[in-house]
Amino acid sequence: KLEILEFPDPRLRTVAKPVEKVDDELRKLIDDMFETMYAAPGIGLAATQVDVHIQLIVMDLSEDHNKPMVFINPQITPLTEEQAPYEEGCLSVPGFYEKVTRPARVRINALDRDGNAFEVEADELLATCIQHEMDHLDGKLFVDYVSRLKRDRIKKKLEKIHRQQG
Numbered sequence: 001k002l003e004i005l006e007f008p009d010p011r012l013r014t015v016a017k018p019v020e021k022v023d024d025e026l027r028k029l030i031d032d033m034f035e036t037m038y039a040a041p042g043i044g045l046a047a048t049q050v051d052v053h054i055q056l057i058v059m060d061l062s063e064d065h066n067k068p069m070v071f072i073n074p075q076i077t078p079l080t081e082e083q084a085p086y087e088e089g090c091l092s093v094p095g096f097y098e099k100v101t102r103p104a105r106v107r108i109n110a111l112d113r114d115g116n117a118f119e120v121e122a123d124e125l126l127a128t129c130i131q132h133e134m135d136h137l138d139g140k141l142f143v144d145y146v147s148r149l150k151r152d153r154i155k156k157k158l159e160k161i162h163r164q165q166g
C-alpha cells in the first residue's frame with residue numbers, strides 16, 4: 001500500500017512534527033499504515049518510514065494481527081534504570097539485525113485514533129518496539145547504536161542493492 005523508505009534515505013532522518021488534528025484524513029493514513037505493516041510483515045511502523053513526518057506510530061504484537069495499537073504524539077518515560085537487550089531489525093533496514101539495549105520498562109502517554117489521551121506501561125517486546133518506533137519519529141535508526149564501521153558496511157550493502165534495483 002505505502003512505500004517504506006530504506007536506509008540510507010535521508011528522509012528517514014526527518015524529525016516528525018506533532019499531529020494537530022485527529023480527523024478522518026489521519027484515520028485513513030492509520031489504516032493504510034496498518035495494511036502496510038501487516039503486509040511487510042512487521043509489528044510496528046512509524047509514519048516517518050512511509051515519508052509522512054508526523055508523530056504517529058502503529059503497532060500490533062499479536063499473533064493473529066488483531067490487537068492494533070495507535071500512538072499519536074507519544075511521550076515516553078523510562079520506569080527503571082534497568083536496560084534490556086534485543087536483536088533488533090527494521091523494515092527500513094531490511095536483512096540486518098543488531099543487538100540494541102534500551103530501558104526495560106517505560107510509560108507511554110499518547111492519543112488514540114479518536115484523539116483520546118491514554119497511558120500504558122510497557123516491558124518486554126512492547127517496550128523495545130515502542131522505543132524503536134519513537135526513535136523513527138526523532139529521525140533515529142537502530143543502526144545508530146552500532147559502530148560506525150558496522151553502520152557503514154550496512155550502508156554500502158543496501159546502497160549496492162538499491163543500485164541494482166535501478
Ligand SMILES: O=C(O)C[C@@H](Cc1ccccc1)[C@H](O)SCc1ccccc1
Nearest residue numbers: 042043044045088089090091092129132
Ligand atoms: O519499525 C520497524 O521497522 C518495524 C520493526 C519493529 C521492531 C524492531 C525491533 C524490535 C521489535 C520491533 C520490526 O521490523 S517488525 C519485525 C519484527 C517482528 C517480530 C519481532 C521483532 C521484529
Ligand SMILES: [Zn+2]
Nearest residue numbers: 089090091092
Ligand atoms: Zn524500524
